[in-house]
Amino acid sequence: MKKAYKILPVYTGDVSGFASALYELGGMLVIHDPSGCNSTYNTHDEVRWYDQEALIYISGLNDIDAITGNDGKFINDIVRAAEDMKPEFIALANSPLPYLNGTDFKGISKIVEDRTGLPCFYVKTNAMHDYTVGASEAFLAFAKKMLEPADEKIKGGINILGNTPLDHTNTGFVIPEGKTIVSDWAYKTSLEEVLKAPSAEHDLVVSSTGLAAAKYMKEAFGIPYELMGNYLDVKREKSRNYIVGEPVISGFIAARIKERYGTDFNVIAATEITDGLLSDCDRKCHGEDEIREALSDAEVIIGDPMFELISPKSAKFIRLPHFAMSGRLFRKEIPDLMRLEDYYHEP
Amino acid sequence: MPTSSEDRIRIADAEFPKPFNNGLEFNAPAHGTWNIVHIGFKIPRAHQIYICADNCMRGVVMTAAEMGELSRFSSVVLEEDDMVFAGRLEESTIEGVTDVLNSLPEVPPVVIVFPVCAHKFMGCDINFIYSKLSERFPDVKFVRGFMDPVMQKRGTTPDQRLRKAMFDIIPGGDKDGSVSVIGCDMPLSKDNDIRKLLEAQGVTVRDEAACKTLEEYYDLGKCSSVICSYPAGLLGTTAFCSRTGRPMVYMPFTFDYDAIDEALSQIGVVPVFNGRVSCERRAAGLKTLLGDSEIAIDYTAVPRPLSFARFLISHGFNLKRIYLDAMDPDEITDFEWLVSNAPDVMLCATMHVRGRRPVRPEGDQKILAVGQKAAWFEGTGYFVNIIEGGGLYGYAGIKALLGLMEDAFIVPKDTRDLIPRKGLGCCCVI
Known part of the structure; x- marks a missing residue:
């Protein structure tokens, strides 16, 4: 049954992805949820919570308000908190109960915007998807709401799109000579920096969470984008060596291994956004049983240590901890993904 | 007296038992208190199965993972189609749990099944689910857990009901005098x-x-x-x-x-000889060490924080702040005593939006905190790392806690490392 997880954890969820994506941008992020989303997020899905301020709150929805659709309390609480905490903008996220009762988040956003005078937007989530969906929707919604066309371009300027600690906990991106980073979406960055994005000449998508925003910026501002390392240009063949994880990062690593060692690895994409991100030899899997089946003939597997729990004993397993899968468990082992030599050695 | 929209209030001005308004909620990075996963694992050999959406699942499954207990934990992830089609939620729950149990190396003797808010919201027939599961697995004792925080503001909390469900499977056999x-x-x-x-x-x-x-x-x-x-x-x-x-x-x-x-x-025991005197002596010793140093306590440290506050005030300690969001109605007497005898003690909310920007004392002031939340809000390393009273009771318990305060005031702890860890006292593999 694809919905049953006998031992494997689920990936970070969409609501946490939403919060992670917008963490550093000075907004007030409100999750319309009874309880749990906040603690889950800041304990298991966020490396910055203890040390770095972000205005991320839940609504504390109760049963009566959920059943009667009492949006007034939600709106009043947001307005009061915004007056108190003075955010730069407000972003709202959904959870299962408001999703089920069809809460009108766009309408609520409009009312909040009118009452606070702050930009307010809704990020499509419902807690039933993984973090790539939530972060992707957050970047897209933010771009649509907040970006204005630039008066002039910055020569050689690039935007890094899809950079959150969920995927790139310790990654140090290497920028080609003559290029300069205009904005980083959105880790170790700021609102001021991110708002400069339309002045870039080029977008670099470093995870599937950045793809939707890249497509939007191409359409709205004429900024072309490319995937990290142009990994799809590197031809790979069918193999029994697998990299399991997020598709852009996995594809990038597979391409680097092919280039450096000539060894083929196929990507098993275990997160949700994959359209246009996989080579013919790769596949998308959903849930523990599908991933287990896909790995069943493996000779070599690269993946988060959690995947070793469902890998064949005969396969050689190369650990590549991924914060969005194993959270804090192996955080100290998470490498700089740009430094292949630190985590991959040809078997 | 109305509840306050502020994040802190003098106890003399506070409404009992709920001093603060409900509003958007902040969550401090102090996670030593137990959640339903930690509590459920108190039944040896019990297997826990959660049936919920992805984002809700993440918190519970990672709790189990950090306890090193993934082999006793499984999940059934709900998706949109489970919510939309009539009867699908029951079917997904029953078939998901069945699939999990059939795939385990051996069927566990006790299984705690956790439906969630959505099951209640959708009017899911919970009794039908359990009767079907009991039919399929007659040798399993099913414990009726619930992860429905949407109910906790007006009624009993999920952890209160979980504890009850866990006790429901304890047989009441012959009494043996224990x-x-x-x-x-x-x-x-x-x-x-x-x-x-x-x-x-x-x-x-x-x-x-x-x-x-x-x-x-x-x-x-x-x-x-x-x-x-x-x-x-x-x-x-x-x-x-x-x-x-x-x-x-x-x-x-x-x-x-x-x-x-x-x-x-x-309970039929003779009160401890010299218990009061030895507590008084210990308190006097601690007072000498602390002098007028400020103290802050929180509701997670001990089950009776107002009783603790009264003890500290009545022994001359400089208790300044009590971190809590609500008070136990059983503590009304201590509340009234504090209102009369320490009206300026501040009650400080832990969930208020301003909690994100805690106002911490400036300078090198050495503040002693009792409890993780108090430690975080005060920004101090001098704290007693304790939850739920730490298994202490009576005169021995009071003396022991005073001793822990003494130790905490002398040797600072690594707050950054300690308090984000979940489930103080549980196995923790991080």
Whole structure:
């Protein structure tokens, strides 16, 4: 049954992805949820919570308000908190109960915007998807709401799109000579920096969470984008060596291994956004049983240590901890993904 | 008196038992308190299965992972189609749990199934689910857990109901003269007068929080009387005693000498000789060490924070702030005493939006905190790392806590490292 997880954890969820994506941008992020989303997020899905301020709150929805659709309390609480905490903008996220009762988040956003005078937007989530969906929707919604066309371009300027600690906990991106980073979406960055994005000449998508925003910026501002390392240009063949994880990062690593060692690895994409991100030899899997089946003939597997729990004993397993899968468990082992030599050695 | 929209209020101006308005909620990075996953694992060999959406699942499955208990944890992830089609939620739950149990190396003797808010919201037939599962797995005892925080503001909390469901499977066999202490997650400390004095009289004390085997857990029901030592366990303990005909004494860790003596006499032990004098001596020693240093405490540290506050104030300590969001109605007497005798003590909310920007004392002031939340809000490394009273009780318990305060004031802790860890006292592999 694809919905049953006998031992494997689920990936970070969409609501946490939403919060992670917008963490550093000075907004007030409100999750319309009874309880749990906040603690889950800041304990298991966020490396910055203890040390770095972000205005991320839940609504504390109760049963009566959920059943009667009492949006007034939600709106009043947001307005009061915004007056108190003075955010730069407000972003709202959904959870299962408001999703089920069809809460009108766009309408609520409009009312909040009118009452606070702050930009307010809704990020499509419902807690039933993984973090790539939530972060992707957050970047897209933010771009649509907040970006204005630039008066002039910055020569050689690039935007890094899809950079959150969920995927790139310790990654140090290497920028080609003559290029300069205009904005980083959105880790170790700021609102001021991110708002400069339309002045870039080029977008670099470093995870599937950045793809939707890249497509939007191409359409709205004429900024072309490319995937990290142009990994799809590197031809790979069918193999029994697998990299399991997020598709852009996995594809990038597979391409680097092919280039450096000539060894083929196929990507098993275990997160949700994959359209246009996989080579013919790769596949998308959903849930523990599908991933287990896909790995069943493996000779070599690269993946988060959690995947070793469902890998064949005969396969050689190369650990590549991924914060969005194993959270804090192996955080100290998470490498700089740009430094292949630190985590991959040809078997 | 209306509730306050502020994040802190003088106790003299506070509404009892709920001093603060509901609003958007902040969550401080202090996670030592137990959640339903930690609590459920107190039943040895029990397997937990959660049926919920991806984002909700993440918190519970990672709790199990950080405990090193993934082999006793499984999940069924709900998606949109489960919510939309009539009957699908029951089907997904039953078939998902069945699939999980059939895939385990052996079927566990106890399975705690956790439906969620959505099951209630959709009017899911929970009884049908359990009857089907019991039909398919007749040798399994199913414990009816619930992860429905949407209900917790107006009624009982999920953890209160979980504790009750966990006690529901304890058989009430023949009484053997023992006493069972249930309801608290912290095992009885060596500095616990309940345990010390009963054992000194030759009475066997069974501790729910210390059961190592399922047999030991079931044997809790052999007792002749029951002690509930923690407020969240009261609902379940009361139900257990009502079902099995056992008398119950409620003995949360209090700092009121008379209440200690009365409670101890109720369980048939003689109050401790010299108990008060030795506590007074210890308190005086601590006061000499602390002088006028500020103290802050929080509601997660001890089950009776206002009783603790009263003790500190009445012994001359400079208690400044109590971190809590609501008060136990049982603490009304201590509340009134504090209003009269320490009106300027501040009650500070832990969930208020301003909690994200805690106002911390400037300079090198050395502040002693008792509890993780107090430590975080105060920004101090001088704190007692304790939850739920730490298994302490009575004069021995008070002395031990004063000793922990003394240690904490002398040797600072690494707050950044300690308090984000989940489930203080549980196995933690990070």
